[in-house]
Amino acid sequence: MKTLLLLLGLGWALAASANPIFKDVRTADPAAIVHNDTVYLYTGHDEAPDNKGFFVMHDWLVFSSTDMLNWQRHGPKLSTKDFKWAKGDAWASHVIEKNGKFYWFVTVRHATINGFAIGVAVADTPLGPFKDALGKALITNDMTTDTDIDWDDIDPAVFTDDDGQSYLFWGNTKARYAKLKDNMIELDGPINTIDLPDFTEALWVHKRGDIYYLSYASGFPEKIAYATSKSIHGPWQYRGILNEVAGNSPTNHQSIIEFKDKWFFIYHTGASQPDGGEFRRAVAIDPLYYNEDGSIKRIIMTSEGITEAVK
Numbered sequence: 001m002k003t004l005l006l007l008l009g010l011g012w013a014l015a016a017s018a019n020p021i022f023k024d025v026r027t028a029d030p031a032a033i034v035h036n037d038t039v040y041l042y043t044g045h046d047e048a049p050d051n052k053g054f055f056v057m058h059d060w061l062v063f064s065s066t067d068m069l070n071w072q073r074h075g076p077k078l079s080t081k082d083f084k085w086a087k088g089d090a091w092a093s094h095v096i097e098k099n100g101k102f103y104w105f106v107t108v109r110h111a112t113i114n115g116f117a118i119g120v121a122v123a124d125t126p127l128g129p130f131k132d133a134l135g136k137a138l139i140t141n142d143m144t145t146d147t148d149i150d151w152d153d154i155d156p157a158v159f160t161d162d163d164g165q166s167y168l169f170w171g172n173t174k175a176r177y178a179k180l181k182d183n184m185i186e187l188d189g190p191i192n193t194i195d196l197p198d199f200t201e202a203l204w205v206h207k208r209g210d211i212y213y214l215s216y217a218s219g220f221p222e223k224i225a226y227a228t229s230k231s232i233h234g235p236w237q238y239r240g241i242l243n244e245v246a247g248n249s250p251t252n253h254q255s256i257i258e259f260k261d262k263w264f265f266i267y268h269t270g271a272s273q274p275d276g277g278e279f280r281r282a283v284a285i286d287p288l289y290y291n292e293d294g295s296i297k298r299i300i301m302t303s304e305g306i307t308e309a310v311k
């Protein structure tokens with residue numbers, strides 16, 4: 001009887017601890033892609049010793065899964081040191097495949113131009129090796145002078161439309177986007193701004209059917225809100241809150257993917273015990289569901305997360 005209770009207790013403990021998906025490494029700012037029936041999950045890496053100071057982030061990690069339940073760890077595959085012109089702060093990033101290559105857009109602090117910047121690394125496979133594709137920043141703070149802050153050029157998110165045109169979205173307090181050339185390392189036109197209610201950061205674009213979805217972190221502490229459009233150029237119609245404030249973390253950063261005909265919401269929280277928090281975050285996954293009219297149902301953040309292998 002005692003053994004049975006123990007086993008039941010262990011089973012409960014395992015099921016209840018499914019989110020965050022990695023317990024022993026601090027992960028943040030998830031960005032996932034699907035390639036060859038495999039999900040590749042790229043994350044930031046929180047290494048702050050406690051939650052009293054600020055972010056300590058030096059590199060980005062990669063994980064992969066063929067069922068969203070069992071994850072393989074590939075370790076750090078890119079670091080701020082890979083960008084000679086950067087001086088640290090491996091903040092949010094995003095990987096996208098284009099023309100058989102994998103482009104990893106990253107936020108870093110620029111070494112010589114005040115403020116944050118966006119760089120891009122490239123590889124032949126989703127696991128690298130990645131190297132700086134440009135040898136300099138793609139976006140620097142002095143290219144956008146309409147805010148007083150030096151962290152407004154962060155959180156890149158790239159989207160390729162059905163006609164093959166790719167766009168870079170990014171920003172903090174101002175949401176921005178620009179066309180990318182086919183080489184993915186040059187802008188192809190002006191930097192545009194998008195009006196979104198209470199926009200803070202963490203833009204993410206996805207498309208389902210003929211609807212474009214633009215999700216983002218709003219307010220502070222952050223909730224994930226979203227807008228929809230019939231065109232990548234807008235106008236964007238605000239559709240409300242998608243995810244409430246994530247446990248014990250004022251930041252909230254989402255990645256939305258479709259895998260094997262199911263949709264997933266990947267995010268981070270500061271809820272993990274015993275020492276999670278603002279600067280010690282961990283990535284979690286829950287299902288995402290649509291209503292018949294194309295709007296998205298509110299995300300239910302759970303401790304269980306994904307409980308069955310996705311086939």
Ligand code: FUB
Nearest residue numbers: 091092155201202251253
């Ligand atoms: O992880 C550092 C910063 O916090 C990211 O760039 C933002 O999106 C927020 O999550």
